[in-house]
Amino acid sequence: MKYYNIPIFVPHEGCPFDCAFCNQRRITGADTSMTARETKETIKEYLDTIPKSERTVEAAFFGGSFTGISEEKQIDLLEAAYEFVKSGEIDGIRLSTRPDYISEEILKRLKKYGVTTIEIGVQSMDDGVLTAAGRGHTRDTVISAVSLIRKYPFKLGLQMMTGLPCDSREKSIATAQQIIALKPDFVRIYPTLVLKDTYLEKMYQRGEYTPWSVDETVSVLKTIIPMFAENNIEVIRVALSVTEEISPNGALVAGPFHPAIRELAEGEIYFDKMCEVLDKDKTKHIFYVNPAEISKAVGNGKRNIKRIYEKYGIRIKIKPSDALKKGGITAWKE
Numbered sequence: 439m440k441y442y443n444i445p446i447f448v449p450h451e452g453c454p455f456d457c458a459f460c461n462q463r464r465i466t467g468a469d470t471s472m473t474a475r476e477t478k479e480t481i482k483e484y485l486d487t488i489p490k491s492e493r494t495v496e497a498a499f500f501g502g503s504f505t506g507i508s509e510e511k512q513i514d515l516l517e518a519a520y521e522f523v524k525s526g527e528i529d530g531i532r533l534s535t536r537p538d539y540i541s542e543e544i545l546k547r548l549k550k551y552g553v554t555t556i557e558i559g560v561q562s563m564d565d566g567v568l569t570a571a572g573r574g575h576t577r578d579t580v581i582s583a584v585s586l587i588r589k590y591p592f593k594l595g596l597q598m599m600t601g602l603p604c605d606s607r608e609k610s611i612a613t614a615q616q617i618i619a620l621k622p623d624f625v626r627i628y629p630t631l632v633l634k635d636t637y638l639e640k641m642y643q644r645g646e647y648t649p650w651s652v653d654e655t656v657s658v659l660k661t662i663i664p665m666f667a668e669n670n671i672e673v674i675r676v677a678l679s680v681t682e683e684i685s686p687n688g689a690l691v692a693g694p695f696h697p698a699i700r701e702l703a704e705g706e707i708y709f710d711k712m713c714e715v716l717d718k719d720k721t722k723h724i725f726y727v728n729p730a731e732i733s734k735a736v737g738n739g740k741r742n743i744k745r746i747y748e749k750y751g752i753r754i755k756i757k758p759s760d761a762l763k764k765g766g767i768t769a770w771k772e
């Protein structure tokens with residue numbers, strides 16, 4: 439069964455806030471108001487391009503703070519998407535919003551109109567970081583929103599960021615720990631980038647904010663990605679998609695931009711695991727990993743193979759094993 443989502447962007451709509459890092463209009467490439475008619479057209483267009491069977495499809499309202507839009511507009515957009523749920527053409531509706539825009543009344547409405555998945559922008563569980571990022575809510579707001587959502591049968595996703603103003607390696611790891619304690623079904627992790635026309639850009643230009651480097655970010659990612667995996671919480675995305683806007687030629691001003699930052703971090707996780715084996719037993723030169731993970735274990739440009747040779751003087755081999763889950767590794771002698 440393949441999963442498809444039909445993205446419907448509601449840029450900045452419903453959001454009276456200006457988080458320091460956010461320029462949703464530029465990220466989504468859309469700056470007009472979404473209407474019910476456009477919602478239906480978008481869903482129809484996508485449905486024409488995806489297979490008719492062996493699939494799960496959700497309409498996904500992303501971009502702004504959906505539940506902060508006027509009630510009338512929310513119902514308008516939800517009704518438009520719900521028609522396709524009722525006709526069986528799509529399987530559900532997902533949306534993203536802020537933790538302070540969650541209430542019993544809102545959740546009842548979302549349930550009534552076929553919403554299946556709610557994603558909450560947590561960003562940090564450190565109140566100092568939340569204040570510095572201009573989020574306008576606290577850690578407690580997140581905890582209250584999650585406990586309300588958990589009274590309903592929604593799938594829950596939580597989004598966190600690394601490298602916000604006042605953040606640190608320790609605070610990002612603590613945020614991941616506290617998110618794990620909230621038991622979401624999945625998470626997204628976004629390293630902070632400085633984008634044009636944001637307050638963060640002004641802070642950066644005034645010397646008040648120094649973005650994390652790619653190396654600092656990878657070092658945190660390689661620590662927190664396994665923490666989520668160990669707790670059976672899927673990390674469905676790391677970093678914003680690279681688009682014309684999110685690139686050095688677009689709105690990107692500074693920050694840990696790398697088109698394959700997740701792969702870099704996952705390559706590091708394998709490197710560390712192989713070093714752990716070799717530190718104990720240097721006769722184990724063959725490493726088996728899940729077939730889908732070979733390129734991560736080998737590393738970009740055979741980076742891990744080369745680094746192991748430099749560190750231990752050993753030429754390791756990496757082979758596939760169907761018996762291993764993603765992330766698993768076993769080592770054997772030649």
Ligand code: SF4
Pocket residue numbers: 450453454455456457460461462501502503536559
């Ligand atoms: S709440 Fe979300 S949409 Fe609104 S400014 Fe912050 S990040 Fe952007």
